[in-house]
Amino acid sequence: MTIEVNLQQGVLVLTLARPEKKNALSQQMYRQLVSALEQAQADPQVRVVLFQGSNDCFSAGNDLADFLGGGALNAEHPTVQFLQKLATFPKPMVAAVSGLAIGIGTTMLLHCDLVYACSPCRFQLPFTQLGLCPEAGSSLLLPQLIGLQRASAMLLLSEAVSAEQALQMGMVTELVEQAALLEYALNKAIKLAALPADAVQTARALMRQPASVSTAIQAELQQFERLLAGPDCQQAVRLFLQKK
Structure with a gap:
């Protein structure tokens, strides 16, 4: 199982659990995420979704070898389905981010309402280094969030951003001690879930x-x-x- 699903006090916790690959997302994981979000949308008991990785890594991005074997990027592609679900999901989404947040590991955060991170985090969008362009709506959402010049440094030059920089730019809601991060984010999500x-x-x-x-x-x-x-x-x- 590469996505762990756990419901706690109105919060559906989705844990990226592929540590041997630094939580790089495979097509199987995208399918699991889409299925979990569809169920969360339909279930009135689920009021908030929380994305998290491990204490030392959120996600290293796409599993490139797996992604390249996934076929055309059409409506049937698991990655495309996940991105569309992120963009249209009606309930609040929270993220707890530790360690690496690369590629989709950063762009998916642009769809979250609250993002909690810790100091060792590194956010990076290496699309142009791979001969690619932005995805997940980041070409629109990132400039809106942090401004065109800063977004250009990230999306064109692929420059990494520290947790402190991400906080200052507005990409992160709050910085938390690494050891307390997952519990802190969960408590915030539970607080949100308790509201009407x-x-x-x-x-x-x-x-x-x-x-x-x-x-x-x-x-x-x-x-x-x-x-x-x-x-x-x-x-x-x-x-x-x-x-x-």
């Missing part, structure tokens, strides 16, 4: 929609009004007023 699911997913969708400020305000008001009348908000308001 509809409100969290609505807020997430609003933040991710491409829109002008005026259309964002209109979309927010529409959803705000819907949630205001919902049971989660009504209960929260009652409890607040009782405390007052």
Whole structure:
């Protein structure tokens, strides 16, 4: 088994477990990830997904030999299916990143809502070194996140970024001690899972929609009004007023 799946208090923990290959992703692993995400999307018990590797390595990227034997990059390709699922998955995704995060090991993080890392991390996108171009939407998402010049250093020059640099650029939410990383990220994911699911997913969708400020305000008001009348908000308001 190369992807370990474990449900804890509303959090589906997906562990990349291929240490002998530094958690390089194979086609089998992509299939397992797609299957897990499809089940997570359909299961109301799953409120958050947490991606993690081991304490010393997140992922060295694609298993190139396996990837090259995977055939055409069409809708049936496991890698393509995983990337599409990442882009459209409606529930929050959290990542705990230690050690190497190379290629897809970094670009998949651009789809996560919270990313926790530790100091020994190294983020690198060596696409041009391999004669390739960016993937997973990183040509759009990375410049939006860190700016064109910094993204160019990563995507064109393939320059590595430390955990401290990633934090400063906004690629990482918070740095955590390596020994405590996995537990810390899980606790944050559990905290997120305990919040009203509809409100969290609505807020997430609003933040991710491409829109002008005026259309964002209109979309927010529409959803705000819907949630205001919902049971989660009504209960929260009652409890607040009782405390007052």
